[in-house]
Amino acid sequence: MTTNLMEDAPSAQTEIFLAHYRKVFARRRWSFLLPCCVIGLAGAVAAYVWPLKYQSDSLILIEQQKVPSQYVKPNVVSDLQSRLDTMTQQILSRTRLQKLIEDFHLYAGERNKETMDDLVDKMRGNIFVQPVQIPGRQDQLTAFHISYISRSPDTAQRVTNELTSLFIEYNLRTRAEDSASTTAFLRTELQAAADELSTQEHRLQDFKMKNLGALPEQFEANLQVMASLESQLQAVTNELQRAEQQKVYLISIRSEYEAIGRAAGGRGMLVAGTDGTHRSSDLANAEATLRDLKKRYESLTGQYTSEFPDVITTKKEIAHWESVVADLKTAAAKSPASPSPSPAQGPAPDPGVSPAIADATSHLKAIDLEIAAQKRDQMMLQKQIALMQDRLKETPLLEQQFAEISRDCDNARLNYQSLLQKQQQSELATQLEQRQQGEQFRVLDPAKRPDKAMPPNRLQIVLIGWVLGVIGGFGWVVLREFLDSTIRGKSDLELRTQVPILACIPTHLNSVQERRRIRRSRLELAVGVLLVLIVIGSGIGSMLRA
Amino acid sequence: MAAGEWGGTLKRIFQNGNGSHAEQPRTARNGRGQPEDGAVQPTFADNFCDATVSRGVLTASTGPESMVFSRSDTRGPADESLRLLAHRLQRIRERRPMKTLVVTSASPKEGKTVVAVNLAATLAANSGRVALIDGDLRCAYVAGVLGVPVLPGFAECLEEEQSVEENLLPVSPLSFDLLQAGAAKRNPAELLQGPRLKEVAMTLGSKYDWIVIDTPPLTPFVDAQCLAAAADAVIVVVRAGHTSRDSVARTLESLKDVYVAGIVLNGADAEHSPYYKYYSQYRSNGALAAAAVSNGGRAGHD
Ligand SMILES: Nc1ncnc2c1ncn2[C@@H]1O[C@H](COP(=O)(O)OP(=O)(O)O)[C@@H](O)[C@H]1O
Numbered sequence: 001m002t003t004n005l006m007e008d009a010p011s012a013q014t015e016i017f018l019a020h021y022r023k024v025f026a027r028r029r030w031s032f033l034l035p036c037c038v039i040g041l042a043g044a045v046a047a048y049v050w051p052l053k054y055q056s057d058s059l060i061l062i063e064q065q066k067v068p069s070q071y072v073k074p075n076v077v078s079d080l081q082s083r084l085d086t087m088t089q090q091i092l093s094r095t096r097l098q099k100l101i102e103d104f105h106l107y108a109g110e111r112n113k114e115t116m117d118d119l120v121d122k123m124r125g126n127i128f129v130q131p132v133q134i135p136g137r138q139d140q141l142t143a144f145h146i147s148y149i150s151r152s153p154d155t156a157q158r159v160t161n162e163l164t165s166l167f168i169e170y171n172l173r174t175r176a177e178d179s180a181s182t183t184a185f186l187r188t189e190l191q192a193a194a195d196e197l198s199t200q201e202h203r204l205q206d207f208k209m210k211n212l213g214a215l216p217e218q219f220e221a222n223l224q225v226m227a228s229l230e231s232q233l234q235a236v237t238n239e240l241q242r243a244e245q246q247k248v249y250l251i252s253i254r255s256e257y258e259a260i261g262r263a264a265g266g267r268g269m270l271v272a273g274t275d276g277t278h279r280s281s282d283l284a285n286a287e288a289t290l291r292d293l294k295k296r297y298e299s300l301t302g303q304y305t306s307e308f309p310d311v312i313t314t315k316k317e318i319a320h321w322e323s324v325v326a327d328l329k330t331a332a333a334k335s336p337a338s339p340s341p342s343p344a345q346g347p348a349p350d351p352g353v354s355p356a357i358a359d360a361t362s363h364l365k366a367i368d369l370e371i372a373a374q375k376r377d378q379m380m381l382q383k384q385i386a387l388m389q390d391r392l393k394e395t396p397l398l399e400q401q402f403a404e405i406s407r408d409c410d411n412a413r414l415n416y417q418s419l420l421q422k423q424q425q426s427e428l429a430t431q432l433e434q435r436q437q438g439e440q441f442r443v444l445d446p447a448k449r450p451d452k453a454m455p456p457n458r459l460q461i462v463l464i465g466w467v468l469g470v471i472g473g474f475g476w477v478v479l480r481e482f483l484d485s486t487i488r489g490k491s492d493l494e495l496r497t498q499v500p501i502l503a504c505i506p507t508h509l510n511s512v513q514e515r516r517r518i519r520r521s522r523l524e525l526a527v528g529v530l531l532v533l534i535v536i537g538s539g540i541g542s543m544l545r546a
Numbered sequence: 547m548a549a550g551e552w553g554g555t556l557k558r559i560f561q562n563g564n565g566s567h568a569e570q571p572r573t574a575r576n577g578r579g580q581p582e583d584g585a586v587q588p589t590f591a592d593n594f595c596d597a598t599v600s601r602g603v604l605t606a607s608t609g610p611e612s613m614v615f616s617r618s619d620t621r622g623p624a625d626e627s628l629r630l631l632a633h634r635l636q637r638i639r640e641r642r643p644m645k646t647l648v649v650t651s652a653s654p655k656e657g658k659t660v661v662a663v664n665l666a667a668t669l670a671a672n673s674g675r676v677a678l679i680d681g682d683l684r685c686a687y688v689a690g691v692l693g694v695p696v697l698p699g700f701a702e703c704l705e706e707e708q709s710v711e712e713n714l715l716p717v718s719p720l721s722f723d724l725l726q727a728g729a730a731k732r733n734p735a736e737l738l739q740g741p742r743l744k745e746v747a748m749t750l751g752s753k754y755d756w757i758v759i760d761t762p763p764l765t766p767f768v769d770a771q772c773l774a775a776a777a778d779a780v781i782v783v784v785r786a787g788h789t790s791r792d793s794v795a796r797t798l799e800s801l802k803d804v805y806v807a808g809i810v811l812n813g814a815d816a817e818h819s820p821y822y823k824y825y826s827q828y829r830s831n832g833a834l835a836a837a838a839v840s841n842g843g844r845a846g847h848d
């Protein structure tokens with residue numbers, strides 16, 4: 001026995017511990033039971049008078065437009081969340097809610113106690129619009145809940161249904177309206193753009209007309225024309241030179257013939273005379289040509305080697321012309337020219353002149369004509385070239401203006417085209433909305449009549465009351481025990497005094513006291529059970545209240 | 547049930563389980579313990595007139611209905627604790643001579659009277675000559691605890707009207723002599739501060755081995771201080787769940803001029819210790835053994 005007792009010291013320890021608490025509890029049973037019952041009863045009463053609230057809820061699906069959006073781009077593409085927010089604001093407006101309150105006879109009890117504004121605020125607090133978030137796709141809104149909390153389940157359902165239809169109707173109407181107004185706006189914009197475009201086009205036209213030929217787009221062509229004109233001029237000049245050489249040659253030939261004729265006949269005075277004048281002018285011409293050639297030669301040799309074909313030909317020509325000048329000089333020395341020019345009537349063919357001379361003369365005449373014609377051509381070409389040069393000089397200036405005008409015109413055209421496209425799209429989208437084929441709200445779950453009240457329901461309140469009662473009872477016991485300053489037992493006393501404790505006399509009850517104690521404890525038990533039953537019964541009663 | 551009976555019943559229910567002073571003598575007197583009938587409160591005069599003293603011996607009621615639990619034939623936890631108290635006092639006396647013990651406490655209702663009576667009974671059972679004096683001249687209750695008629699006693703002795711010897715009556719079956727409080731005509735404090743106290747103490751001291759004196763509470767009366775000064779040792783009673791910690795300290799402080807033999811913790815339920823379990827097992831084993839002895843023969847046959 002004794003050994004067994006010593007072995008299980010830890011369990012004995014816990015036994016002492018438990019016994020201590022059992023004793024405290026037995027002593028403080030009423031300190032526990034009374035607050036416990038009072039709080040429990042209070043919980044039951046609270047549960048009984050607690051206004052039950054019912055929440056009805058409907059789920060609305062946001063249906064995407066039926067025609068794929070790559071075919072018809074929707075006109076109303078603002079963020080669904082923000083649209084839902086504005087919609088909520090609109091629908092929960094004071095006037096609308098007031099109408100709902102009046103139609104459904106909501107808050108009948110508070111009607112005469114509170115102002116309409118308070119009621120509207122109250123109702124707003126009882127309406128919840130909550131988007132359904134798809135986990136992982138926070139930005140996408142595909143459905144939302146509408147719910148309303150009311151004291152009566154039927155009202156909750158009816159008001160929720162009404163709110164749901166308000167939302168759907170509002171969405172449909174505002175979408176169609178928004179879409180139509182977008183289209184109308186685009187239409188006026190398009191008109192403005194068309195006007196602008198035609199103005200710009202006219203401006204461009206005028207500019208082109210005014211600066212025809214000098215337009216930058218004609219620059220290349222002008223350059224080509226210029227080149228061809230220059231080559232033509234070159235050709236004409238060459239031709240002119242050749243003709244003049246020929247003329248010089250013919251003149252020299254004729255004068256030779258005349259010299260021969262004078263030598264042969266004596267009638268070459270006139271010819272000589274004329275020939276003399278001719279010869280001096282010819283000499284001057286030839287010398288000028290020779291000077292020119294020499295100059296050219298110098299410039300050429302400055303640039304090219306002696307093998308360069310131009311250098312070679314120029315050299316040959318110089319040689320030719322040197323011989324011609326020498327001939328002319330010798331000829332002039334032979335017949336010294338009279339300083340006063342004879343009154344020659346022109347080289348009219350002399351019937352007495354030899355056919356060779358006549359031939360040369362006629363040749364000369366033809367050459368002269370040719371030279372005149374060539375000179376005319378040259379003049380004309382030079383004029384044209386000058387004109388072209390003017391134009392080409394003007395072109396860069398014009399180019400800037402032209403670029404400006406044509407840019408304006410292009411912009412106007414682009415603007416017009418994009419507006420046109422948009423307007424057409426918008427027209428299509430509006431038609432879609434009007435045929436109710438666009439994005440739509442569809443009721444997925446219509447509002448149900450809630451068959452359970454919102455938490456906390458009466459059961460929960462009663463249970464909370466019980467739990468709080470037990471906690472309160474324990475708290476009160478602990479408090480009483482803590483505040484109790486009486487001596488509790490031997491160890492307690494030992495701690496406080498040095499005086500020896502001679503004995504501890506346990507409570508002794510005589511038979512009368514014992515009987516009284518038993519009776520008393522029975523009564524206590526009965527009262528306690530009765531109290532607990534009252535608490536439990538009232539709790540159950542409260543729970544069962546409809 | 548009549549309304550009056552209801553009132554009486556309810557009154558008893560809500561009265562402290564320790565009982566009232568006035569009721570005890572009546573319960574003891576009819577001896578059957580029927581407090582239900584007691585709607586009439588018995589008075590001091592009642593008891594005095596009814597008192598019957600047969601040949602100078604008081605017969606105490608020591609049955610289960612009394613608060614006297616320290617008899618040689620009982621064996622409960624309460625009388626074991628009193629035996630321990632008596633033993634400890636004997637041990638103290640081996641070291642220092644003492645004969646007169648004053649039982650006191652800070653306030654009323656702590657169990658001074660009950661402890662004094664039971665201590666006297668236990669000491670008497672152990673070692674012969676013991677006297678119990680009811681020194682509570684203000685609210686005497688020793689007679690009530692013992693269930694004996696109220697007689698003149700200590701107060702009369704102090705007033706020099708009667709001798710100590712003629713009022714010291716033996717109490718059967720507890721074998722100690724009792725000097726009751728009596729009825730003081732003057733202020734008890736005055737009586738106790740007078741010269742007679744010493745004489746009475748001397749007279750008693752020569753005749754008895756132990757003299758146990760019950761006293762009124764230390765506050766607000768001076769009586770207990772006077773008695774303590776005249777005695778050899780003081781026993782302080784502390785009632786568990788009743789006496790506050792401060793009052794214990796104050797009491798001990800006020801008794802620092804006299805010898806305090808120790809504290810008796812009254813009404814303390816046995817502290818839980820492994821030995822408590824052992825103790826209860828020991829007791830139940832004893833009961834089992836007794837049962838086995840009584841029907842041992844039959845058990846052997848089966
Ligand atoms: N150990 C005890 N067990 C049960 N009751 C007790 C005990 N001690 C005292 N009492 C009761 O307490 C009450 C007061 O006791 P009492 O001795 O008259 O106190 P005091 O003399 O200190 O005023 C009495 O009714 C008595 O029965």
Ligand SMILES: [Mg+2]
Pocket residue numbers: 658659682685687760761
């Ligand atoms: Mg007393």
